[in-house]
Amino acid sequence: MIGRCFLSLVLGFVLGTLSLTLLPDLGRVAGPFVCAGTLEPGPRIHGLHYRCITADGMAVNIAPDQVAFRAIPLIAAALTLPVYAFLRQREAEVRQAQQAAEADLAKAVAARAEVLRIVQHGNLKRQILLRAAELNLVLWVQPPNGRPYEARVDWIVEEDGLGWMRIGAVVPVRINPLRPQNVYPAQPWAHYAWWSGS
Numbered sequence: 051m052i053g054r055c056f057l058s059l060v061l062g063f064v065l066g067t068l069s070l071t072l073l074p075d076l077g078r079v080a081g082p083f084v085c086a087g088t089l090e091p092g093p094r095i096h097g098l099h100y101r102c103i104t105a106d107g108m109a110v111n112i113a114p115d116q117v118a119f120r121a122i123p124l125i126a127a128a129l130t131l132p133v134y135a136f137l138r139q140r141e142a143e144v145r146q147a148q149q150a151a152e153a154d155l156a157k158a159v160a161a162r163a164e165v166l167r168i169v170q171h172g173n174l175k176r177q178i179l180l181r182a183a184e185l186n187l188v189l190w191v192q193p194p195n196g197r198p199y200e201a202r203v204d205w206i207v208e209e210d211g212l213g214w215m216r217i218g219a220v221v222p223v224r225i226n227p228l229r230p231q232n233v234y235p236a237q238p239w240a241h242y243a244w245w246s247g248s
Contacts, residue, residue: 059126061130061133062125065133066121066124067118070098075091076125078090079125080117081102086102087103088103089103092111098117151232154232157228158225158226159225160223161222161223162220162221164190164218165215165219168188168215168216169187182209184205185204185215188200189201189202189223191230196230206242206243210239222237224236
C-alpha cells in the first residue's frame with residue numbers, strides 16, 4: 051500500500067507537469083498565489099508565458115517557474131487519488147488473473163502441441179531485462195483424450211528456450227479440459243503470459 055501511494059504521488063507529479071506543459075490554461079489554479087488579479091497564459095512562442103491582469107487592466111508578466119512551482123503540486127494533488135484508484139484496480143485485476151491461471155493450471159493435464167505459427171511481440175524493455183521474449187503462438191494441441199484443436203496463446207520464452215521454438219516443433223504442454231484455449235507450457239524455460247487475457 052505504501053508503495054502504491056508513493057507511485058501514485060510520483061505519477062501525479064509527472065502527469066501534473068505534463069498536463070501543465072500541454073495545457074497552459076491549467077496554470078490558472080496558481081492564480082491566487084501569484085497574482086492579485088486574473089492569471090492568463092500568454093502566447094507560446096518560446097515555452098510557457100503567463101501574465102497577471104490586474105483590476106485596473108494592467109498586464110504584468112509572471113515568471114513561468116513561479117506558476118509551475120505552485121500549479122504542479124495542485125494539479126498533482128487532484129490527480130493522485132484517481133491514479134491511486136487506477137493502480138489499485140489494476141493490481142486487483144492482475145491478482146485475479148494470476149489466481150485464475152493458478153487454479154486453471156492446478157486442474158491441467160499433460161498434452162502435446164505442435165507450433166504452427168510464431169509472432170514475437172511485447173515490451174522490448176521487459177524482454178531485455180528478463181532476457182526473454184514474449185511470443186504469440188498458434189498451436190495445434192493434441193489432448194490425451196479428445197480431438198486436436200488450434201489455440202492461440204502468449205508465452206514468455208527465456209533465452210535458453212528460444213532455440214526450441216520453431217515452426218513444426220512439438221512441445222509438451224498442460225491444458226485444462228474445461229478451458230482448452232489456455233495452453234500452458236510444460237518446460238522450465240517458458241511461462242504462460244497470464245496478463246494477456248487469452
